[in-house]
Amino acid sequence: MSLAAECPECAAKIALNDDVISGEIVQCGDCGLELEVVRDGSVTLRPAPEEEEDWGE
Amino acid sequence: MTPKDSDREAIELLRQLVAIPSPSGKEAEASQFLAGWMDRHGLDARVDEAGNAIGCKGDGPSEVLLLGHIDTFPGEIPVRIEGDWLYGRGSVDAKGPLCAFAVAAARAAVPEGWRVTVVGAVEEETATSRGARHIVSTMAGPPAYCVIGEPSGWDRITLGYRGRLVVNVALRAPHSHSAGPHPSPAELGVRLWDAVRAYCDEWNRARARGDSVFNRLSASLRSFVTSDDGPYGVVRMGIGFRLPLGAEAGDIARDLRSLLAESASGAALEVTELGSEVAYKAGKSNRLVSSFLSAIRSAGGAPRFVLKSGTSDMNVVGPAWPEVPMVAYGPGDSSLDHTPDERQSLSEYLKSISVLEAALRNLWGDQGRAGAL
Numbered sequence: 001m002s003l004a005a006e007c008p009e010c011a012a013k014i015a016l017n018d019d020v021i022s023g024e025i026v027q028c029g030d031c032g033l034e035l036e037v038v039r040d041g042s043v044t045l046r047p048a049p050e051e052e053e054d055w056g057e
Numbered sequence: 058m059t060p061k062d063s064d065r066e067a068i069e070l071l072r073q074l075v076a077i078p079s080p081s082g083k084e085a086e087a088s089q090f091l092a093g094w095m096d097r098h099g100l101d102a103r104v105d106e107a108g109n110a111i112g113c114k115g116d117g118p119s120e121v122l123l124l125g126h127i128d129t130f131p132g133e134i135p136v137r138i139e140g141d142w143l144y145g146r147g148s149v150d151a152k153g154p155l156c157a158f159a160v161a162a163a164r165a166a167v168p169e170g171w172r173v174t175v176v177g178a179v180e181e182e183t184a185t186s187r188g189a190r191h192i193v194s195t196m197a198g199p200p201a202y203c204v205i206g207e208p209s210g211w212d213r214i215t216l217g218y219r220g221r222l223v224v225n226v227a228l229r230a231p232h233s234h235s236a237g238p239h240p241s242p243a244e245l246g247v248r249l250w251d252a253v254r255a256y257c258d259e260w261n262r263a264r265a266r267g268d269s270v271f272n273r274l275s276a277s278l279r280s281f282v283t284s285d286d287g288p289y290g291v292v293r294m295g296i297g298f299r300l301p302l303g304a305e306a307g308d309i310a311r312d313l314r315s316l317l318a319e320s321a322s323g324a325a326l327e328v329t330e331l332g333s334e335v336a337y338k339a340g341k342s343n344r345l346v347s348s349f350l351s352a353i354r355s356a357g358g359a360p361r362f363v364l365k366s367g368t369s370d371m372n373v374v375g376p377a378w379p380e381v382p383m384v385a386y387g388p389g390d391s392s393l394d395h396t397p398d399e400r401q402s403l404s405e406y407l408k409s410i411s412v413l414e415a416a417l418r419n420l421w422g423d424q425g426r427a428g429a430l
Contacts, residue, residue, distance in 0.1 A: 023347030023354075023419070034341075036350060048341075049350070049361045051216065053270050056391030057150055057207045057367040 005045045009033045016043060063164070064407050068143075070094055071156040071406060074127075075145035076136045081128040081183045084108055088127055091159065091177050098163035100175065107191035110177035112159065115167030121420065122174050123162060123413075124370055125155030125206025125387070126181035126188065130395040141403050148401035150394040151181075154206035154387020157406060161413035168421050174200070181370050184223040184332025189370035199378040202345045202420060204413075205371045208389030211409040212358035214349050215385035217338030219271060220300035221368040222309055223279075223331040226317065228292045230324035232285075242290025243283045245324055250278055252320040253296060256312065266301065271364040274309070275299045299366060306333035334372035338364065343382035348419035352412045365391065386413070 003016040012030035016037065020026075024037040025048050034048040058066075079087035088110040095102035095112030102112040110127055129147035136145035158175045167173055178188025209215040228246055233239040240248065257274045266272045279295035298309055314328050340346075341362065353360040371385055388409035393399045 021344070021347055021351075021419075023350035024344075025342045025346060025350075027342075037347075049359075051362045051364055052213075053366065054363050054391060055270075055366050056394040057218070057365060057369045 003043055005037075005043050007031060007033065007035065008045060008047065014045065067156065067160045067407065067410060068403055070160065071148070071153060071401070071403075072136065072138065072143060072145075074152050074156055075143065075148050075401075078133055079128050079147065080131045081180045084128050084177075084179045088177060088179070091127060091155070095159055095163070095175065098159075100159075100162060105191065105195070107188050108179040109188045109191065110175075112162065112175045113172055114162050114165065114174075115172035117167070117170035117172050119171050120174055120200040120202075121171065121417065122176065122192075122200035122203045123158035123206065124176045124178060124189065124192065124203060124374065125158050126151050126179070126370060127155060127177035128179050128182050128188075130182050132395075132397070134397060134399055138403070142400045143403055143406075144398075144400045146399055149208045149389035149391065149399050151207050151387060151389075153389045153401040153406050154208060154409075157387055157409045157413055158204070158206050160410050161417065164410075164414055165417050171421060173417065178370060184221070186332070186334070186370055186373045189373040193374055193377045199381045201381070203374060203378065203381050203383045204345070205369055205374070205383065205385035206387050207365075207369050207371075207385045208387050208391045208394070209363060209385055210390065211356075211388050211405045211412060212353050213361045213363045214346065214353075215363050215365055215371075216341060217271065217302075217364045218336065218369050218372050218385075219366055220304065220306065220334045220336040220372055222298040222300060222306040222333040224296050224298075224310065224313065225329045225331060226292075226294045226296060227327040227329075228294075228321060228324050229286065229289050229326075230292075230321075232288055232290050240322070242292050242324070245321060246281065246283070246292035246294060248322075249317050249320050250281075250294065250296075252316050253313070256316055257298075260304075264303075270366045272301045274301055274304055275366075299368070300333075300336050302336045302338060304336065306330075306335065334368055335376055337372050337375035339371070339375060339383045344420060345382035345384060345416075348416045349384060349386065349412070351419050352415035355415055356408060356412055358412075367391075367394075386416075 010031040100112030180187040
């Protein structure tokens with residue numbers, strides 16, 4: 001675990017696995033926010049998509 | 058084959074499958090047609106003992122299961138294409154998602170060590186879920202990943218569904234003069250239904266379930282039929298419950314029996330459970346979800362997660378395979394499910410196929426490569 005990125009909500013440092021991939025969902029240990037990994041050269045984090053509700057199947 | 062030819066062929070597959078009526082229990086012709094299409098497009102295809110259409114590509118030990126359903130809600134809608142829209146029963150729920158699975162699998166170059174299996178399961182729209190249950194009981198082991206074919210919309214990923222409990226209630230009570238003080242059998246039936254609704258309200262209030270539909274217990278009156286049997290009146294009701302996480306069908310059925318007995322004023326009652334599934338919510342910290350998020354973003358979308366108020370075959374296979382990463386995905390607007398206006402956007406259908414192809418490549422990592430239909 002040598003990679004790290006900053007939580008966009010509370011600026012906490014979050015350790016990530018070396019093989020982390022884009023789209024992976026992690027949780028900030030400090031503020032609890034769910035975050036989505038963006039890996040395109042560098043590794044950054046953005047808030048994960050929220051959960052909506054919908055009718056039907 | 059050019060990309061345009063390939064897209065035309067994908068649309069023709071959907072149009073033809075929608076044109077074959079396949080209400081639950083009458084899927085044989087549609088299953089044969091889909092299996093034939095998959096067989097002609099590079100999948101090892103067959104119709105299994107339950108009537109499910111199955112196509113498999115690749116022979117590796119790790120399996121991606123694309124589990125759609127081929128049966129539809131009853132009621133025919135004239136099949137036609139108007140502009141971007143294909144009208145027809147099942148175009149959204151769920152032949153659009155199922156055909157997207159078949160086309161994406163046909164286009165996929167499955168890497169060594171993997172196989173992708175497409176299933177068009179029978180009887181998803183009934184309480185039996187016979188096709189999905191047959192798959193669970195006959196597969197050699199759980200798949201590595203599972204995608205359920207239901208209309209999420211091309212840029213959304215469905216993570217969960219409420220469960221369901223379907224019951225029939227029959228009440229038999231003596232007639233009395235309508236000018237008298239005693240309630241008629243029909244009025245007793247209405248009283249039972251009122252008791253069911255009050256029970257759901259109290260269940261939600263006691264557990265502080267708030268306004269979230271996914272978290273609430275609800276009931277729908279699916280049928281209400283009165284008839285005469287000599288000096289007695291008979292009321293038959295079909296009631297469907299939608300169960301949130303934490304609600305056990307057995308507990309609800311037991312409560313239902315006692316509250317109906319209390320409300321029936323001594324009338325003869327018969328309660329029959331037709332089937333049930335528990336609610337299911339999949340996890341999102343796994344490679345399957347990340348593969349879809351990246352695929353949707355690559356196609357220019359802003360992905361979203363969704364929880365559905367209804368029930369799908371995820372409620373059958375999810376609890377059976379608790380360790381298997383699982384989502385539901387497919388083109389279409391689920392608010393059109395079961396309606397007379399059911400229609401599928403063809404541009405969205407094609408976009409969802411591209412997302413599925415990209416998601417499979419992401420899932421397989423460096424091993425995945427683009428193929429051709």
